[in-house]
Amino acid sequence: MASLNVGSLGEYIREQRRSAQYSLRQLADAAGVSNPYLSQIERGLRKPSAEILQQIAKALRISAETLYVQAGILEERDEQGPGLRAAILADPLINERQKQALLAVYEAFLKENQGVARPAEGPAADPTEPAGAEPA
Numbered sequence: 829m830a831s832l833n834v835g836s837l838g839e840y841i842r843e844q845r846r847s848a849q850y851s852l853r854q855l856a857d858a859a860g861v862s863n864p865y866l867s868q869i870e871r872g873l874r875k876p877s878a879e880i881l882q883q884i885a886k887a888l889r890i891s892a893e894t895l896y897v898q899a900g901i902l903e904e905r906d907e908q909g910p911g912l913r914a915a916i917l918a919d920p921l922i923n924e925r926q927k928q929a930l931l932a933v934y935e936a937f938l939k940e941n942q943g944v945a946r947p948a949e950g951p952a953a954d955p956t957e958p959a960g961a962e963p964a
Contacts, residue, residue: 836872836898837869837872837876837895837898837899837900838869838870838871838872839870839872840895840898841869841870841884841888841895841898842870844888844890845870845888848888848889850887850888852866852867852870855884855887855888858887859880859883859884859886859887860883861880861883861884866884869884875899876899877924878892878896878901878917878918878924878927879920879924881895881896881899881901882895882917882918892914892917892918893911893914896913896914896917901913901917902914902917912934913931913934916930916931916934917931
């Protein structure tokens, strides 16, 4: 996972807030965070959690994934869609520790599979058959 770049994240949030013509207090109220806490985030003094970033993104009407990328929580993707990492980070039903555990397992699987080539499947491959199984 990339390291958190708090300074540039805060600058990015400040730019987005100004573009949306919000005062610091207005954005803090809209995002459900305290005014001093948001100020500290913008000045690069605090590292916001994924939940706080999601609240700020919602208040600014931008994608939470955009803030996750700015924070270094998530790597920028070329594909469209939020992706698995963003979905895990955005899930309000699990806590921060559980999210980090899920992401760690996912990253471990990705590393494990990096050197493993996927077998070529023909056009008639049955997705319900296990890989390498002989059709009946």
